[in-house]
Amino acid sequence: EFDIQKEELEDEYAQLAIEYEGFRLDINNDSLQTQYENERMKVQRLQEELKTVKSTNVKRIRELEKEIVTLRSVMRGLVATVDSLNQLNQKLEQENKVVTKKYQEATRTVSKIKKDNEALSAQVTLAAQLSAVGITAEAVNKRGKATDKIKSATQLKFSFTISRNVTAEIGEKYVYLRIMKPDDDVLVKDRSNVFLYENQEIAYSTRKLVEYGGEDTPVTMYWPITEYLAPGTYRVDIFVDGNLSGKKSFTLEK
Numbered sequence: 053e054f055d056i057q058k059e060e061l062e063d064e065y066a067q068l069a070i071e072y073e074g075f076r077l078d079i080n081n082d083s084l085q086t087q088y089e090n091e092r093m094k095v096q097r098l099q100e101e102l103k104t105v106k107s108t109n110v111k112r113i114r115e116l117e118k119e120i121v122t123l124r125s126v127m128r129g130l131v132a133t134v135d136s137l138n139q140l141n142q143k144l145e146q147e148n149k150v151v152t153k154k155y156q157e158a159t160r161t162v163s164k165i166k167k168d169n170e171a172l173s174a175q176v177t178l179a180a181q182l183s184a185v186g187i188t189a190e191a192v193n194k195r196g197k198a199t200d201k202i203k204s205a206t207q208l209k210f211s212f213t214i215s216r217n218v219t220a221e222i223g224e225k226y227v228y229l230r231i232m233k234p235d236d237d238v239l240v241k242d243r244s245n246v247f248l249y250e251n252q253e254i255a256y257s258t259r260k261l262v263e264y265g266g267e268d269t270p271v272t273m274y275w276p277i278t279e280y281l282a283p284g285t286y287r288v289d290i291f292v293d294g295n296l297s298g299k300k301s302f303t304l305e306k
Contacts, residue, residue, distance in 0.1 A: 054107035184298030234284030
């Protein structure tokens with residue numbers, strides 16, 4: 053009878069040792085890992101001791117039976133703690149996914165608002181640009197009469213209207229003219245005459261300071277002819293506030 057009891061106890065210790073070995077894979081906590089290792093080593097020590105204890109040593113057999121009850125209780129406690137931590141981790145992972153999703157949605161919303169604001173700002177900037185309308189470009193002689201003949205022309209005359217725009221800033225503004233010859237070279241009196249357009253300095257032919265009050269503003273500008281002008285098609289580009297406001301082509305004959 054003593055031999056049978058001992059064999060049964062050995063089987064229980066062997067089974068408990070197997071359970072401890074299998075449980076090792078589920079522990080990711082350092083503190084629990086240390087506790088688990090201590091209990092696992094204890095199971096091994098008692099298992100080895102049980103092999104050497106005589107079956108007639110009833111007192112020690114009873115003590116080892118009580119030990120295995122305690123070890124199983126500790127095992128159940130470890131299992132419950134690990135399960136609780138795993139559930140908590142799963143909950144935190146789900147909450148983290150929700151928070152991450154909300155953050156991504158918020159980021160996309162902020163990005164969209166930023167793009168919308170940039171687009172709106174661009175629209176407002178575009179709406180505030182001034183336009184030069186009713187552009188006329190002609191050569192005039194010394195009596196101020198229009199002529200198509202280069203040999204009789206003393207000036208180039210440009211007339212236009214800066215149109216009404218309630219969104220544009222009012223005040224003094226420089227109007228720049230770029231007169232392009234048939235070979236696309238710019239007529240200039242001084243190569244240092246430049247202004248900023250699209251983040252680049254470009255040459256201008258002449259400029260005029262005008263007072264813009266938000267209403268239609270007529271402007272007339274002249275280019276005195278002191279150089280040789282070849283016959284052909286010319287173009288004048290008009291800039292206000294650093295923006296291209298209008299352009300006009302015209303022809304000069306011999």
